[in-house]
Each structure stands twice: as structure tokens, then as C-alpha cells.
Amino acid sequence: MSYAMTEEQELIQSNIREFVTEHVAPLADSLDKNGEYPSEAVVKMAEQGLLGLVVPAEFGGLEAGYLSFVASVEELSRASAATAAILVQHTVATGCIGRWGNAEQKGRLLPGLASGETLGSVAVFENGPKLGAGAEALIARQHEHGYLLKGAKIDVGNAGKAGIYVVFATAEPGDGKKLTAFIVSAGQKGIRVGPITKCTGLHGYQTADISFDDVFVSKEDMLGALHGGSSIVGWTLALAAVAEAAETVGIVATAVKHAAAYSKQRVQFGRSISNFPAVQIMLAGVAANCHAARLVALDAAALIDQGKPFEVESAMVKLLALNLGQKSLCEAVQVEGGYGYSEEMALARLYRDVAGTTLRNSPAEFPEKLIAESIA
Amino acid sequence: MNLTSEQQRLQALAREFTAKHIIPVAMEYDQSAEFPMFAADEAKKAGLNCMAIPKEFGGPGYDSATQLLVVEEWAYGCAAFATMLGGNGLCSYPLLIAGTEEQKKLYFAPIVAGGFGAFALTEPGAGSDAGSCRTVAQLAGDEYVLNGVKCFCTTGGYAKVFVVFASTDLSKGVKGLTAFLVERERTGLAIGSVEHKLGIRCSNTVELLLKDVRIPANHRLGQEGEGMKIAMKTLDMARPIVASIGVGVARRALDECIRFFLHKHSDGKSQPSQAEQFVMADMAIQVEAARALIFHAVSLKDAGLPYSKESAMAKAFATDTAMHVCVEAQQLFGSKGLHSDCVIQKLVRDAKVLQIYEGTNQIQRLVIAGQILRPEAVKSMSQATGR
Numbered sequence: 181m182s183y184a185m186t187e188e189q190e191l192i193q194s195n196i197r198e199f200v201t202e203h204v205a206p207l208a209d210s211l212d213k214n215g216e217y218p219s220e221a222v223v224k225m226a227e228q229g230l231l232g233l234v235v236p237a238e239f240g241g242l243e244a245g246y247l248s249f250v251a252s253v254e255e256l257s258r259a260s261a262a263t264a265a266i267l268v269q270h271t272v273a274t275g276c277i278g279r280w281g282n283a284e285q286k287g288r289l290l291p292g293l294a295s296g297e298t299l300g301s302v303a304v305f306e307n308g309p310k311l312g313a314g315a316e317a318l319i320a321r322q323h324e325h326g327y328l329l330k331g332a333k334i335d336v337g338n339a340g341k342a343g344i345y346v347v348f349a350t351a352e353p354g355d356g357k358k359l360t361a362f363i364v365s366a367g368q369k370g371i372r373v374g375p376i377t378k379c380t381g382l383h384g385y386q387t388a389d390i391s392f393d394d395v396f397v398s399k400e401d402m403l404g405a406l407h408g409g410s411s412i413v414g415w416t417l418a419l420a421a422v423a424e425a426a427e428t429v430g431i432v433a434t435a436v437k438h439a440a441a442y443s444k445q446r447v448q449f450g451r452s453i454s455n456f457p458a459v460q461i462m463l464a465g466v467a468a469n470c471h472a473a474r475l476v477a478l479d480a481a482a483l484i485d486q487g488k489p490f491e492v493e494s495a496m497v498k499l500l501a502l503n504l505g506q507k508s509l510c511e512a513v514q515v516e517g518g519y520g521y522s523e524e525m526a527l528a529r530l531y532r533d534v535a536g537t538t539l540r541n542s543p544a545e546f547p548e549k550l551i552a553e554s555i556a
Numbered sequence: 557m558n559l560t561s562e563q564q565r566l567q568a569l570a571r572e573f574t575a576k577h578i579i580p581v582a583m584e585y586d587q588s589a590e591f592p593m594f595a596a597d598e599a600k601k602a603g604l605n606c607m608a609i610p611k612e613f614g615g616p617g618y619d620s621a622t623q624l625l626v627v628e629e630w631a632y633g634c635a636a637f638a639t640m641l642g643g644n645g646l647c648s649y650p651l652l653i654a655g656t657e658e659q660k661k662l663y664f665a666p667i668v669a670g671g672f673g674a675f676a677l678t679e680p681g682a683g684s685d686a687g688s689c690r691t692v693a694q695l696a697g698d699e700y701v702l703n704g705v706k707c708f709c710t711t712g713g714y715a716k717v718f719v720v721f722a723s724t725d726l727s728k729g730v731k732g733l734t735a736f737l738v739e740r741e742r743t744g745l746a747i748g749s750v751e752h753k754l755g756i757r758c759s760n761t762v763e764l765l766l767k768d769v770r771i772p773a774n775h776r777l778g779q780e781g782e783g784m785k786i787a788m789k790t791l792d793m794a795r796p797i798v799a800s801i802g803v804g805v806a807r808r809a810l811d812e813c814i815r816f817f818l819h820k821h822s823d824g825k826s827q828p829s830q831a832e833q834f835v836m837a838d839m840a841i842q843v844e845a846a847r848a849l850i851f852h853a854v855s856l857k858d859a860g861l862p863y864s865k866e867s868a869m870a871k872a873f874a875t876d877t878a879m880h881v882c883v884e885a886q887q888l889f890g891s892k893g894l895h896s897d898c899v900i901q902k903l904v905r906d907a908k909v910l911q912i913y914e915g916t917n918q919i920q921r922l923v924i925a926g927q928i929l930r931p932e933a934v935k936s937m938s939q940a941t942g943r
Contacts, residue, residue, distance in 0.1 A: 380901035448685035528754040542890035
């Protein structure tokens with residue numbers, strides 16, 4: 181699709197298209213209706229190597245890079261953004277360990293994550309006005325050979341299914357502003373995964389609040405340096421934002437395609453409504469914005485692959501995705517009118533899913549802040 | 557605008573009604589999609605049922621502004637409840653426009669008694685293009701025989717009486733359209749499929765099947781061929797009501813944001829960011845502007861002046877506002893706005909239909925453009941500019 185893709189990346193994209201047609205698309209509607217975690221699809225993704233897309237070959241991954249990952253997320257999301265969200269949450273945790281972990285941590289953890297034996301997750305958000313500041317913030321107290329985690333995280337993706345969580349806590353003693361990242365095994369004593377949060381969309385992608393009651397983590401499970409978690413959080417959320425934008429793009433691409441097909445067969449005033457400028461303007465605006473967001477997402481992914489800073493580009497793609505997502509679905513449904521509003525038609529699920537792609541990991545800061553500060 | 561003491565009383569009554577009967581149960585009814593019949597009974601008890609029906613027929617006969625105020629309060633609680641309760645006013649409009657004394661008596665009596673009326677214009681192949689209606693009415697002696705399928709009929713599954721639009725002469729297109737009054741118990745009238753909708757889930761939206769339905773010729777509203785005119789006048793009257801649903805929904809989204817941020821910063825040490833403040837300020841501007849536009853439209857109507865353009869403007873602006881404000885509110889809420897137990901996600905689903913029903917907002921723009929792009933407009937411009 182793009183000048184930016186190598187032959188290998190295009191091959192991965194076409195393989196995943198086939199994979200999605202065969203294993204993901206047929207289940208998408210029932211996944212939305214029953215909301216059960218799609219274990220089989222995850223196993224199939226693991227068999228396909230998707231869970232290790234960004235993991236180096238030495239740890240058993242495909243080493244295909246972030247551009248391939250982002251392109252794959254779009255393809256999955258065209259059929260099922262909930263399934264894509266599971267992969268995104270996993271890959272953000274995996275990428276985080278790959279980027280910030282030491283040799284021992286990578287050797288110990290990446291092979292399991294790449295094969296799909298272990299599912300990954302990151303736990304960032306807390307109740308309260310600011311990360312690390314609320315009454316329910318996660319605190320790490322020093323304890324012989326390690327730390328004890330106490331507090332809670334909210335809206336954690338892959339909750340209950342993940343084998344390891346990358347969590348961010350405020351380590352004591354410290355000034356309360358500096359975060360520290362830890363890798364926590366889901367089996368640790370004191371972790372309690374709350375009930376699965378019922379959400380309006382992305383059914384099948386499990387999120388829950390997780391409480392930590394003096395959960396022990398050893399010094400070996402500290403990711404990066406003590407009080408060095410803030411840059412890891414920034415990187416993690418930036419990666420998540422790029423991948424989530426690809427989810428948005430995938431949903432919107434399907435929605436606009438559906439609306440365009442509908443507009444061709446829907447006849448009013450003696451001709452198909454696809455001939456009316458009012459309809460063309462809606463469809464064209466969505467398609468153009470969708471294409472722009474896709475390119476910026478791929479561009480940000482390419483920067484990650486090159487080891488360059490990508491946080492500003494990520495903020496830009498997040499901003500584009502925020503403007504693209506729900507508004508595009510509003511337009512697509514508008515084209516289909518009363519029929520588009522029916523839960524028996526394709527757009528209703530996409531309408532409910534799309535907000536989750538842009539908002540489920542939304543930090544309090546507006547993406548505009550980072551972009552504005554970066555303009556020089 | 558200045559409200560009369562009676563209008564203030566009814567606004568307060570509607571607010572109380574909403575707090576007591578709608579808000580506590582709206583989320584449950586959204587989940588179950590069960591029709592909230594109880595709310596119609598309560599509205600009747602409160603004197604808020606079938607607001608448009610004149611006093612001489614047993615209704616309260618409220619003025620337009622009062623109807624708008626009440627509907628906005630209902631919609632603040634739930635757009636589906638407002639659609640159902642407000643719809644029982646809208647379905648009276650064709651009778652007010654074209655009904656004879658006898659027809660009004662026949663139609664209004666079951667509604668005043670607590671039943672529902674329904675408006676059946678849309679067909680599977682005739683949405684925005686109402687003129688391509690395929691339902692036919694054939695005169696046979698002193699009866700009409702109706703055949704066809706109507707869809708997206710609001711509260712149709714519970715209605716005792718319908719206003720049905722059918723063609724008395726397909727060759728005439730729009731000019732063949734005629735309105736009829738049809739009772740539920742007429743042989744051959746059946747309810748088809750029920751819509752499962754993205755939003756306003758507990759409002760009832762059905763297909764109406766008409767197979768050799770025979771009605772007396774005196775059930776015809778107006779003359780043959782006047783159907784389109786009656787439909788358009790009905791929509792002119794109904795659009796400000798739908799616009800008020802938009803204002804109610806938008807105001808609710810704004811209030812939820814205010815509550816959310818005041819709670820989030822209740823420690824007193826922090827406050828919403830300027831970005832958040834501006835978003836909420838914009839929401840407030842739009843809610844006020846939308847309401848002002850609606851009341852402007854009905855003030856023209858009450859003064860007996862043309863108001864089609866302003867009615868269409870109010871509908872398009874207020875419902876676009878509702879959609880926009882709800883999406884912005886969800887963004888302010890972040891992940892919490894995705895939770896099924898959070899009203900914001902319901903508002904985002906409910907708001908969408910407002911841009912579609914009672915004439916899509918594209919049709920409103922056609923109406924507005926048709927009114928402003930007129931040769932007479934150039935004449936008055938010439939007077940003003942000397943060109």
C-alpha cells in the first residue's frame with residue numbers, strides 16, 4: 181500500500197490479511213455478542229508468530245519490527261478491533277521489556293512472550309487526578325531483596341489473562357513524582373484482579389482493575405532504573421498510541437467501505453445516493469483523514485524501528501486518531517441512515533468499538549501539549 | 557427568554573418527573589430494551605401526556621414553548637423516553653393540521669385515555685425521498701383499501717391509532733401522496749419486525765404491514781394528494797421538539813462532565829486543565845445557542861410567521877450539537893466513558909439517531925438551502941447594498 185513498505189513487510193501484510201479472513205473475521209460478530217475472551221484466536225495468533233512480531237529472532241520472535249506490527253494491527257482491526265487490542269496490549273508489554281529490559285530479563289521473559297506461552301500486559305493508570313498522586317496510587321516500599329507493591333491500577337488490559345504485567349509504581353523513598361517500572365508475575369501473592377469491566381465496545385478484550393496487597397517483587401524484576409519509570413511510561417504510552425491509532429484506522433477503513441457500498445445500492449430521488457455531493461463529501465472526508473492517520477502511524481512505527489525518538493509523532497497520530505475515530509463512525513452511520521443505526525447491521529459494532537481504540541489508554545494530558553512544545 | 561409562571565411550573569414538574577421516573581431506571585431500560593410503559597402511565601398522571609392535544613379533546617393543549625421545555629427535561633433523563641413520550645405529541649400534529657372535528661375525536665380519544673398514536677411515513681425504499689412511497693390506497697366504494705409496508709415507525713408496536721401515508725395515485729409521485737387515519741384493530745394491519753438499535757434502545761421502532769386494510773373513506777386526512785403537504789407541515793412542527801431532545805442530551809453530557817471534573821478535583825489542590833475548561837466552555841456555548849435557536853423558531857410559529865427554515869436550522873444545529881458534545885464528553889472522560897455503567901457511552905449511542913430521524917440533517921440542509929437560495933433574496937440584497 182505504501183512507498184514505506186519493504187517486500188518483506190508487504191508479505192507479512194498479505195499473510196495477515198489471509199489470516200484475518202480465515203480466523204478472525206468469521207468470529208468478530210459472535211465475539212461482540214457473547215463478549216468471551218477469544219482464546220482460540222489468540223492461540224492462532226501465537227501459531228502465526230504474531231505475538232512475537234517485534235521480538236528479536238534470538239529470543240524466538242519474528243523480528244519483523246514495529247512497522248509490520250502496526251500494519252498487522254490495522255488488518256486485524258478491519259475485522260475485529262477487540263482481537264487486535266489483545267495483541268496490542270501484549271506487544272506493548274513485550275516491546276517495553278525488549279526496549280528497557282536488561283539481558284537477563286530479556287533472556288528470561290521474551291521467549292515465552294514471543295511464543296505466546298505468556299501473555300503480556302502493562303498497568304499504567306490509577307484513580308486520582310494524577311499518576312502516582314491519588315489515594316489509590318501504587319506505592320513500592322523497600323523490602324529485603326526487593327519491594328512490596330501496595331495500591332491499585334485501573335482499566336488494565338488483558339487482565340486475568342496476562343502472565344506478566346509491567347506496572348508503574350511510586351517507589352519509596354522518593355519525591356513521589358518519579359515512577360519506577362516493575363515486571364510482576366500474575367501468580368504473585370497479593371494480586372487481585374477485579375471483575376471484568378463491562379464496556380460499550382471491544383467485547384472480548386478484557387479489562388479490569390487490579391489491586392496489589394503487599395505484592396513482592398525482587399530487585400531483578402525492576403525494569404530500568406529506580407525512579408527511572410517516567411521515561412518508560414512515556415515510551416510505553418507513545419507505543420500504545422501508535423498501535424491504537426492503527427486500530428482506529430482499521431475500524432474506520434471498514435466502516436467507510438461499508439458505507440460506500442451501501443450508498444451505491446441505496447436509491448433515493450431516482451438515483452443511487454452515492455451520486456449526491458452531500459454523501460460524497462462525507463465519505464471522502466473520512467477516507468482522506470483515514471489515509472492520513474494511517475501514514476502517520478506507519479511513519480511513527482518506522483521511527484521506532486530505526487531507534488529514533490517517536491514520541492512527538494505518536495502524539496500527532498493520537499490527535500489524528502481522536503479526530504478520526506468517533507466522528508468517522510458518525511458520518512458512516514449517517515450515510516446509512518436508519519439502517520446504519522440497527523444493531524443487525526455492521527456499523528453498530530464499529531460505532532461502539534471505535535471509542536475504545538482512542539480512549540482506553542488516554543492519559544490526562546492532551547496530545548496537543550507534547551506536539552506544541554516540540555515545535556521549534 | 558422569559559417563561560410564564562405556568563411554563564416555569566411545568567418545567568419544574570417535568571424536571572421532577574425526570575429525576576423520579578426516568579433517571580433512576582434509564583440505564584436498565586437501555587440494557588434490556590424493554591418498552592417503559594410505566595412512564596406513559598406516570599406522564600398521564602402528571603398531566604404531561606399528549607401535550608399537543610387541545611383542551612376541548614381532553615388534552616392539556618400546551619403551547620409550543622411548554623412542549624419544548626418538557627421534552628428537554630425528559631431527554632436530559634433519556635432520549636428514548638423522550639422519543640416515546642414526546643412522540644405522543646408529534647403524532648397529533650397531522651390531525652391538528654388537517655383533521656376534521658370527527659377525525660380529531662376519533663384519533664385523540666384513545667391517546668387521551670393513555671394509549672399511543674404513531675406516524676407512519678417512512679418505507680424501506682422511501683426514507684429521505686418520502687415521495688417514492690409505494691404503499692397504496694385504493695378507493696373502493698366508500699372505503700379505502702391500503703396495501704404496503706412502512707418501517708421505522710416509532711411506538712408502532714403499542715399504538716392504538718396511526719396516521720399512515722399512502723399513494724392514491726402512484727403515477728403522480730409526490731402529488732399522489734395522501735394521509736389516512738388507521739386504527740390498530742383494523743383487519744390486515746400487523747406489526748412486522750422490531751428494530752434492535754444502537755441507541756434509544758427502549759423506544760419501540762417497528763415495521764408496519766398493511767394487507768388489504770379497509771378503512772372508511774372519511775378516515776382520509778385532507779384531500780387526495782395533500783399527503784406531502786401534511787407531512788411537511790407536521791415535520792415543521794415536530795422538528796423543534798426533536799431539537800429539544802438534542803438540547804436535553806447535550807446538557808446532560810455537559811452536566812456529567814462538570815460533575816466528573818469537580819469530583820476528580822475535589823481535593824481542592826488541582827483543577828481541570830485549561831484544555832478541559834475550554835472544551836466544557838464550548839459545550840456550554842453550543843447548548844445555549846441551540847436552545848435559543850429552537851425558541852426563536854417557535855416564536856415565529858406562534859406569531860403566525862413562516863418558520864420552516866428556522867425549524868430546520870434548529871433541528872440540524874441542536875442535534876449536531878448533541879452528537880458533538882457527547883463525543884467530546886466521552887473524550888474528556890477517557891477510559892471511564894467506555895464503561896457500560898457510565899451514562900456517557902449511552903449518550904453517545906443515543907445522540908446519533910437525532911441526526912437521522914425526523915428528517916436527516918442532510919434533508920434539513922436541503923430545506924434551509926431551498927429557503928435562502930431564492931431569487932427574492934437577491935432583490936432584498938439589492939435594496940440593502942444598492943447593487
